[in-house]
Amino acid sequence: MSPLLKTKDLRIEFRNDDGIWAEALCGVDLSLDPGEVLGIVGESGSGKSIAMMALLQLLPRGARVSGSARFKGQELIGMPPARIRQLRGKSIGCVFQDPLSAFNSVLRIGDQIAEAITLHDRSMSKRDALKEAERLFELVAIPQPAKRIRQYPHEFSGGMRQRAMIAMALANRPELLIADEPTTALDVTVQAQILDLLRDLRKDLGIGMVLITHDLGVVAGIADKIAVMYGGRIVERGTTDDVFYHTAHPYSAGLIGAVPSLDGTGKLQQIDGTPPSIFNRPSGCSFHPRCSQVEEICRMQTPELESVGETDCACHLPLVTRDAKVAE
Amino acid sequence: MADISAPVAAPARRSGGFRRTFRKLPVTAIIGAAILLFWIFTVLTVQFWPMAEPLDMVGRRLQPPSAEHWLGTDALGRDVFSRTMHGAVWSIPIAILVVACAVAIGSLLGAISGFFGGWTDGIIMRLVDVTVAFPPILLAMAVAAMLGPGLTNASIAMVIVWWPIYARLMRAQVLEVKEREHVEAAIAGGASPLRVLRVHVLPLCWTPTLINATMDFGQVVLLAASLSFIGLGAKPPSPEWGSMISEGATRFYDWWIAFGPGMAILTVVLATSFLGDGLRDLFDRRSQ
Numbered sequence: 001m002s003p004l005l006k007t008k009d010l011r012i013e014f015r016n017d018d019g020i021w022a023e024a025l026c027g028v029d030l031s032l033d034p035g036e037v038l039g040i041v042g043e044s045g046s047g048k049s050i051a052m053m054a055l056l057q058l059l060p061r062g063a064r065v066s067g068s069a070r071f072k073g074q075e076l077i078g079m080p081p082a083r084i085r086q087l088r089g090k091s092i093g094c095v096f097q098d099p100l101s102a103f104n105s106v107l108r109i110g111d112q113i114a115e116a117i118t119l120h121d122r123s124m125s126k127r128d129a130l131k132e133a134e135r136l137f138e139l140v141a142i143p144q145p146a147k148r149i150r151q152y153p154h155e156f157s158g159g160m161r162q163r164a165m166i167a168m169a170l171a172n173r174p175e176l177l178i179a180d181e182p183t184t185a186l187d188v189t190v191q192a193q194i195l196d197l198l199r200d201l202r203k204d205l206g207i208g209m210v211l212i213t214h215d216l217g218v219v220a221g222i223a224d225k226i227a228v229m230y231g232g233r234i235v236e237r238g239t240t241d242d243v244f245y246h247t248a249h250p251y252s253a254g255l256i257g258a259v260p261s262l263d264g265t266g267k268l269q270q271i272d273g274t275p276p277s278i279f280n281r282p283s284g285c286s287f288h289p290r291c292s293q294v295e296e297i298c299r300m301q302t303p304e305l306e307s308v309g310e311t312d313c314a315c316h317l318p319l320v321t322r323d324a325k326v327a328e
Numbered sequence: 329m330a331d332i333s334a335p336v337a338a339p340a341r342r343s344g345g346f347r348r349t350f351r352k353l354p355v356t357a358i359i360g361a362a363i364l365l366f367w368i369f370t371v372l373t374v375q376f377w378p379m380a381e382p383l384d385m386v387g388r389r390l391q392p393p394s395a396e397h398w399l400g401t402d403a404l405g406r407d408v409f410s411r412t413m414h415g416a417v418w419s420i421p422i423a424i425l426v427v428a429c430a431v432a433i434g435s436l437l438g439a440i441s442g443f444f445g446g447w448t449d450g451i452i453m454r455l456v457d458v459t460v461a462f463p464p465i466l467l468a469m470a471v472a473a474m475l476g477p478g479l480t481n482a483s484i485a486m487v488i489v490w491w492p493i494y495a496r497l498m499r500a501q502v503l504e505v506k507e508r509e510h511v512e513a514a515i516a517g518g519a520s521p522l523r524v525l526r527v528h529v530l531p532l533c534w535t536p537t538l539i540n541a542t543m544d545f546g547q548v549v550l551l552a553a554s555l556s557f558i559g560l561g562a563k564p565p566s567p568e569w570g571s572m573i574s575e576g577a578t579r580f581y582d583w584w585i586a587f588g589p590g591m592a593i594l595t596v597v598l599a600t601s602f603l604g605d606g607l608r609d610l611f612d613r614r615s616q
Contacts (some may be wrong), residue, residue, distance in 0.1 A: 056516055058512060058516055072510060074493060085519075087516065087518075087519050088516055088517060088518035089513070089516060089517035089518035089519075090518055094513065094516040094517070096509055096512075096513055096516075097513060099404045101508060101509040101510060102510050102512075102513040103509045103510055103513070104514070104528050104531075104532075105510070105525070105532070106531045106532060107527070107531075115519075115527070116518075119517065119519060146427060150560075164514075168517070179337045
């Protein structure tokens with residue numbers, strides 16, 4: 001099966017005020033099959049959002065993108081604006097973090113969804129598009145859709161707004177849905193509802209999804225594969241189960257340790273320090289200043305992403321081999 | 329059920345919201361609005377008022393105010409009250425027209441400038457800088473003098489002086505709004521740049537322009553009167569406030585000749601300033 005999305009050595013550079021270029025994304029390889037869900041996990045500034053924005057050419061002017069990103073075989077990087085515009089919202093839908101600011105506050109929600117539809121399907125009348133918006137509202141389980149499409153964004157609750165946002169992203173039956181922190185701005189209970197909704201949609205519509213989040217709990221129940229990012233690189237990549245149960249990278253292990261467990265036993269772990277700025281990356285492995293297992297080689301040499309045990313991991317001293325050594 | 333109840337419920341709520349909003353307006357703003365409404369009413373109906381024609385010499389020259397001539401008569405024996413009221417027919421529509429043109433030209437160029445940036449922005453903003461580098465009254469005088477006296481030319485001069493303010497206002501607002509997330513969401517949905525500007529940016533940019541236009545309205549009346557005062561606007565027999573004050577200025581001790589039009593200008597400028605302040609308090613979250 002040919003992949004739905006495949007990036008190869010995707011790099012993004014930004015320039016600061018002094019004119020110095022710095023890599024925010026240092027060569028990312030990802031692949032996603034149709035109908036698959038990929039979770040990209042990492043702290044703020046790890047490059048997870050900009051990687052996805054780069055696919056749709058949504059980065060601010062002045063960003064330099066290189067490498068390759070193919071969507072169904074079409075190269076997205078460097079695609080002319082008119083063509084990428086046809087993909088945006090049509091083949092690739094986006095869900096944003098804050099559903100309040102992602103809607104135009106002076107237009108009715110139904111009109112905005114109808115606009116998203118007529119933008120890509122000129123033959124459809126406004127009336128039919130509104131009918132379609134109503135159907136989409138039913139799909140994402142918004143009660144009283146006929147009434148709701150006539151309301152303004154401020155009349156929606158946070159959870160309902162995110163449902164509407166998802167409805168809008170699904171308006172043109174995309175093959176790929178990019179959800180950038182779709183649950184971060186929501187209450188925990190509403191979060192669970194939205195994740196259930198995404199799970200159902202994936203089952204019913206069979207769309208591929210990229211779920212960007214900093215919350216491992218969010219991806220655990222829905223993603224097929226996980227990529228853990230740190231400092232503009234993928235540090236660990238594998239199926240969800242493998243990343244959780246055969247963790248190889250100390251950073252992934254730290255993230256998993258920082259998720260509160262339901263039985264409430266044991267101290268909640270934390271990863272000390274903050275992620276590095278892209279203009280001041282540490283030498284060698286960029287995680288070394290915060291890593292509890294750091295050794296000399298980590299400061300000298302940047303580790304490559306390679307198959308270690310069950311997952312792909314970029315670490316000189318992956319946990320799985322370390323355990324093996326201890327066992328010996 | 330929902331289909332039937334919704335359209336009925338929505339307008340009711342909106343008018344309630346409007347009434348609530350209106351009640352929040354300060355008293356001064358309501359006074360300002362009332363004065364402006366009075367002048368607009370005057371413009372529309374003054375020709376039917378039972379009083380002397382503004383150009384007719386109806387009494388003796390230079391009579392002080394009396395029951396017959398409320399604001400006295402001028403050097404040619406014309407009724408000053410009638411001339412003042414008829415003056416509104418000149419000043420108010422011109423001010424509306426000048427502000428409307430300045431808003432249209434300025435907002436359009438400002439929006440293009442802010443939205444597209446780059447060299448377009450550079451060219452338009454340098455043009456703005458050059459225009460505002462001159463004191464407004466001097467530039468207006470120069471342009472009006474160049475085009476020749478007359479109200480049309482004076483109006484053109486005023487639009488040339490005024491559009492840069494709106495260009496800057498609109499540019500600043502567009503720069504702010506275009507960074508908002510819903511704009512990015514619209515782009516991610518496949519909207520073209522012009523569509524994003526028209527549907528998702530411009531409708532959110534009008535508040536400062538509206539407030540400023542209200543306040544500027546009075547300033548334009550004042551500038552129009554100033555140009556007429558120095559002989560670059562309306563020509564003498566026409567009852568224009570500025571030229572009437574100009575006539576009054578030559579007869580300083582017959583104070584009533586300038587008093588009528590002077591009060592007229594004062595009330596319009598004050599009223600727009602009051603109303604503009606009130607609108608700003610209402611719309612601008614930062615000033616609250």
